[in-house]
Amino acid sequence: MCGIIGYVGESPAQPRLVDGLQKLEYRGYDSAGIALADEALSVFKQAGLVGDIDLPAGATQTRGIGHTRWSTHGKPTDANAHPHTDCTGTVAVVHNGIVGNYDDLRRDLPGHEFTSETDTEVVAHLIEAELERTPDLREAVTAVVERIDGSYALGVVAAGYDAIVAARRSSPLVVGYGDDGNFIASDVTPLLSHTRSVSYLEDGDVARIAHGGVEIWNDGQTVDRPIHTIEWDATAAEKGGYDHYMLKEIYEQPQALRQAIAGRIDPVEKRADLNLSLPETFLNRIDEIQLVACGTSYHACLYGKQLIETLSDVRATVEFASEYTVGSGRNPERTLVVGVSQSGETADTLRALRTARRTGIRTIGVTNTVGSTVARECDEALYIQAGPEIGVAATKTFGSQVVTLGTLALTIADTRNELNPTVGRELCENLQDLPGAVQQVLDHDSTVEEVAREYADGTAFFFIGRRLASPVALEGALKLKEISYDHAEGFPAGELKHGPLALVTDDTPVIAILTDGARPDETKNNVKEVQSRGAPVIAVTSGGREGDHDIGFEVPDLGLLEPLVANVYLQLFAYHVAHSKGRSIDRPRNLAKSVTVE
Structure with missing residues (x-):
């Protein structure tokens, strides 16, 4: 859901945090921020994209955490952006997950001033309270997470403390081992340009990430998590x-x-x-x-x-x-x-x-x-x-x-x-x-773009198919609605006349999958039904199949996999419809890549 990055080492942290957050924006892009720590704490955050943050030039701190947010508790505002701090301004927290009992925890903190609507802010104040009992940030975080009901991946820094403390339960968190420092991140994507050596924290883990090494505890005992080598090419994430x-x-x-x-x-x-x-x-x-x-x-x-x-x-x-x-x-x-x-x-x-x-x-x-x-x-x-x-x-x-x-x-x-x-x-x-069959479809991208632009102003889009084409119809509709924000529905073609046909007009393009393995001859009857109501039909066919559709795309003969090849046409169609409307294709509104909260 949200994206977390942290770095501690011998180089300035700010450029590493910003670069990491930009690579994590697919996890959330409602707001973003970073906290830089040495003997004092500096926090920079605001609603919008990572590139919108007003950052200082030449920051030299070598320890910090960052966050890009997908909103759950509280609107995407400057105040609700992470990192969140305590009353003293010495502790900063970034969080992915949901603190289910945050209302109860807030009531246990009389006298503390809260400045956001988020569930995360309570964690910073709880750590502040624990630090009055112990000067050790790792011990303080351990005590706090034992009180949290819900899911969390946490990154915590504090003024004067020379490490990042991380904790995980039911939300992903990765530790990266670099030559000039160590990292935490929500996934490996922001780490690829710095290191290929990572460990995956497990539920209940609390880790201390310092320049000199990483220590991990679970249930009060030190544990070792295996170090994996990431095989992905760093350019694959660009x-x-x-x-x-x-x-x-x-x-x-x-x-x-x-x-x-x-x-x-x-x-x-x-x-x-x-x-x-x-x-x-x-x-x-x-x-x-x-x-x-x-x-x-x-x-x-x-x-x-x-x-x-x-x-x-x-x-x-x-x-x-x-x-x-x-x-x-x-x-x-x-x-x-x-x-x-x-x-x-x-x-x-x-x-x-x-x-x-x-x-x-x-x-x-x-x-x-x-x-x-x-x-x-x-x-x-x-x-x-x-x-x-x-x-x-x-x-x-x-x-x-x-x-x-x-x-x-x-x-x-x-x-x-x-x-x-x-x-x-x-x-x-x-x-x-x-x-090879998919590549043949990609070779016709320019034609798909022309068709998408022609029909982009449709008031709604229906995707139909039978048997193996039925899930492809559902997926085609999902892609279009995700990135174009147009109303789109997918269903087995036989269901068309059991209600949805009432919505069909001459402004309702129907995308029909008529490949082998999808009972195309029966679906042709549904094509005639929508055409008699004036709807234009875009068909994906195989085997040289002729038809009365307005536009036709062909997939190679591939038996049970033909609907899967047809799906690539639907992906391209959705992309070009959305692009013609100027949509934010990689950052569709209200959505994030990984849904790590229930």
């Missing part, structure tokens, strides 16, 4: 000449898909093997696979469900992670839960996975982030290997999630001896051909 991260990441899909299948498809045998650590005896006895996720990941699960049920004799269900419960009568020994989260930190998905594990159900986490909470807490972690995704509207990770779920479906079906050899071989071949 725009690379594109106008927006979103467009760059749409164009990165061929490479992301190659990475998603790398080492997982035998090019000779045409077999998938994820080398799962789950026992074959367990995979052979499961009778249900539950997929849980939110947003774009939920749509990927809808696609994955159909692949699982097509390839193997296992029932698959998809649930919104925020609504997940373990129903009565379910046998944990015969159930597998798969949680899908790009960041690996999605609060609702984590809650669902923990609910499943408490009942004894085995879990698989599908994520893009090595060392994330999902990866650590599940019985098995499958990485989609898409590389960093900065754009708030997910693009390349959707395809990589579907591909990873597809290889999971192939692996499970093969293990259970339920895989039709012809179907399995064809899907493996199509997976290998998928990056």
Whole structure:
């Protein structure tokens, strides 16, 4: 949700903090600020973007913390911007998460003056009170977090204290080990230009990050957290000449898909093997696979469900992670839960996975982030290997999630001896051909841009498709509404005449997916229904299929994956509609990349 950065070392902190915050703005951009500490504390913050902060020139402090905010408690104002300070102006705190009992904690602080509407400010005042008992900032923070109900990733500095203190519960926080100092951050993106060596703090950890080293405590005992080497290229987190991260990441899909299948498809045998650590005896006895996720990941699960049920004799269900419960009568020994989260930190998905594990159900986490909470807490972690995704509207990770779920479906079906050899071989071949097929779509970007500009003034947009195209229709509508702010709906094409048709006019473009694997002949009837009401139809087809649509785009023949290729057209369409309207594509209003609070 919010973005945190901290640095302590031998170089000036301010430029490192500002650069880090700019790379974290996809996590929140309502307001931003930094605190610089030496023998005194200096705080600079305001509503708006990182670049809007009025900063001093030539600041020499070598210790500080920074924050870019996605608002939860309190409007995006200067007063509500982080860092927050105590009454004495000697303690500064940045926070990602929610302090659920902040009202009660404030009542325990009579005489303290609060200047914001946020839940975070109470943490600074609690630390102030604890420092009257102990001069050690780490001990003070430890005492405070024991009183907090809710989630937090905290970075704390104090005047005269030569380190940053960090703490984590249910919100991500990374420690970076650099040559000229050490860091904390919400994720690895702002660290890549300084270090590749990181540790991931775990729930209950309190860390002291100093220039000379890092110490971590949990439940009063010192602990070691393994140091990981980040393989991402630092340039992968930059725009690379594109106008927006979103467009760059749409164009990165061929490479992301190659990475998603790398080492997982035998090019000779045409077999998938994820080398799962789950026992074959367990995979052979499961009778249900539950997929849980939110947003774009939920749509990927809808696609994955159909692949699982097509390839193997296992029932698959998809649930919104925020609504997940373990129903009565379910046998944990015969159930597998798969949680899908790009960041690996999605609060609702984590809650669902923990609910499943408490009942004894085995879990698989599908994520893009090595060392994330999902990866650590599940019985098995499958990485989609898409590389960093900065754009708030997910693009390349959707395809990589579907591909990873597809290889999971192939692996499970093969293990259970339920895989039709012809179907399995064809899907493996199509997976290998998928990056090239996506590139063919990208080669028609200029045509998509022309169409998007022609229809950008529509009053609403409907996306329709059947079977495997149904989740793609949902995802296409989500992309358009996220970044253009236009009303858009996606649904199975057959549902059109059960209510939504009442909204169709000649100002309502309908985007129809008519590829193989999407029951296109039946969807054509729905196309005629909207055309008879005057609606223009933009169709994505395959196999040279003719039709009465107004505009047509073609995808290569790719069997079960054709709707996934069609999705790239929908991403480009959404991007160009939003761009033509001058929208803030990488920073859509009210949204943030990682939803780490429930």
